[in-house]
Amino acid sequence: MGKETKLLEKIELIVPGYHGYKKKELLREDDRIVRGKVADIIALARKDLERAMQRCAMLNCAQLVAIDTMRKKLIALESRIRHAEAGYSGYFDRISVREKEIERLIEYDAKLIETAQAVEAAVKRLNGAMADPNSLGMAVFELDDKVRELEELLDGRKRVIMGD
Amino acid sequence: MVQVIEWTNPGEDEIIWRYPNEVIKWGAQLIVHEYEVAIFMRDGKVYDVFGPGRHTLTTQNLPLLYKLVGGSNSPFKATVIFVSMKQFQGRYGGETQTRELAPVKYYGVYWFKVSDPVLFLTEVVGGQSLYDTQDVTKFIRAYFNEGMMKHLSAYSIVDLFQNLDMVSTQVKVKLMEDFRRLGLELVDVKIEGVNTTDEWRQRLFWIMQTGNAQAVMQMDTAKQVAAELGKSEGAAIGAGMMIMPQLLQQPAQPAQPTQPYAGGGAPPAGYQGAQPAGAAQPNQEICPYCGKPIPPGARFCPYCGHEIKRCPNGHIVPEGAKFCPVCGAKIE
Numbered sequence A: 001m002g003k004e005t006k007l008l009e010k011i012e013l014i015v016p017g018y019h020g021y022k023k024k025e026l027l028r029e030d031d032r033i034v035r036g037k038v039a040d041i042i043a044l045a046r047k048d049l050e051r052a053m054q055r056c057a058m059l060n061c062a063q064l065v066a067i068d069t070m071r072k073k074l075i076a077l078e079s080r081i082r083h084a085e086a087g088y089s090g091y092f093d094r095i096s097v098r099e100k101e102i103e104r105l106i107e108y109d110a111k112l113i114e115t116a117q118a119v120e121a122a123v124k125r126l127n128g129a130m131a132d133p134n135s136l137g138m139a140v141f142e143l144d145d146k147v148r149e150l151e152e153l154l155d156g157r158k159r160v161i162m163g164d
Numbered sequence B: 001m002v003q004v005i006e007w008t009n010p011g012e013d014e015i016i017w018r019y020p021n022e023v024i025k026w027g028a029q030l031i032v033h034e035y036e037v038a039i040f041m042r043d044g045k046v047y048d049v050f051g052p053g054r055h056t057l058t059t060q061n062l063p064l065l066y067k068l069v070g071g072s073n074s075p076f077k078a079t080v081i082f083v084s085m086k087q088f089q090g091r092y093g094g095e096t097q098t099r100e101l102a103p104v105k106y107y108g109v110y111w112f113k114v115s116d117p118v119l120f121l122t123e124v125v126g127g128q129s130l131y132d133t134q135d136v137t138k139f140i141r142a143y144f145n146e147g148m149m150k151h152l153s154a155y156s157i158v159d160l161f162q163n164l165d166m167v168s169t170q171v172k173v174k175l176m177e178d179f180r181r182l183g184l185e186l187v188d189v190k191i192e193g194v195n196t197t198d199e200w201r202q203r204l205f206w207i208m209q210t211g212n213a214q215a216v217m218q219m220d221t222a223k224q225v226a227a228e229l230g231k232s233e234g235a236a237i238g239a240g241m242m243i244m245p246q247l248l249q250q251p252a253q254p255a256q257p258t259q260p261y262a263g264g265g266a267p268p269a270g271y272q273g274a275q276p277a278g279a280a281q282p283n284q285e286i287c288p289y290c291g292k293p294i295p296p297g298a299r300f301c302p303y304c305g306h307e308i309k310r311c312p313n314g315h316i317v318p319e320g321a322k323f324c325p326v327c328g329a330k331i332e
Ligand SMILES: [Zn+2]
Pocket: B287, B288, B289, B290, B291, B292, B301, B302, B303, B304, B305, B306
């Protein structure tokens, strides 16, 4: 009852219905609801970023195009998490899910949620930095970092599920 | 036989589809595929909504309609509309006027999807009585164009040609809000081209070259410039246009010795229609920075060393221009 149990509890709190891949017939379901939750967080972040764009356009701020680029990244990311990755859920039937793989999957899920929340927080900071061009520029960079981190996590998680 | 309500094989560009039979039986099978929503409407009003899945229609999952039809178990009337939640692409194009009333044409692509199917059906489908994809698409395109026209007209022609990235993003933000009102999400907008009349392109060239919009705008036509400089009518547009930068820059750059107007030389390509009296070889170009004749097609000026930017068609273009002011070609 170590790290995994704690992570599991943490995820269950944020993603109701999550079983932590305990039942083979529910593997796909666990995968789906985790992705759904992460996609929802990204969708909220994107909406918040669109509010930032509106304010930026009103203030004629120079970061508008950069913020718009981030918005496009979030749209692509949300769709990748919610839909496209569903393609590999068929692999759950084939892979022999061992303890070790499940542990890694749970770790990835926890990290995924955490990083999605970090994206959301970065957007909030960006919204708050609107009045100061320097900190706004930094906020855009920070958001970009978090988005990249999330993309890398998705790649890693996919590798675990595909059994590489 | 069980009634099956399903949108079979929707086409690439299909946004909505109306189930042709308006008489629905209880117990009917409703099949909603991924990226779809099925909505029950009556008299243009939205009642019950179904997401992806296979649903058996019962009084429980159609509570609003059940109430409306008075609780009987006999077949009832309703319009079932399927809405696609996929992303669509649309092309647009139109004409408007800039802040200074310069006529501009524009065209490009936009991407959108339904974000709030109920609002979309209320505002567009029910509200406008548009029950097939073609009508809906037409409506959305017209709505987009109207917004584009309105928002673009708030900008100056220099902004449009020089800061197009910024302008298009700002316009996009405004259009996003317009689209949200219809339950649509405008994912992206790309302006592929902007263009204006010859006369405005010439003005634009000199506004961008000199940074002095006011002075350029005071001259009605290029011909007038030539006339004011004491040239004859025949001393053509090109000559007049070439003199202008010096004329306009003088107060701003007193240090620079007044450049003699390089003793003739042809206007840059595109203004080749006319030659000043006693001009040099007909195909010679003039450096817009120092006014000296440069070899045709030169990439930099041998006299002042300034880089000469050109459009894909070889016209000399001002620094920072996104489009050639002579032919409208995109620069990059
Ligand atoms: Zn020169």
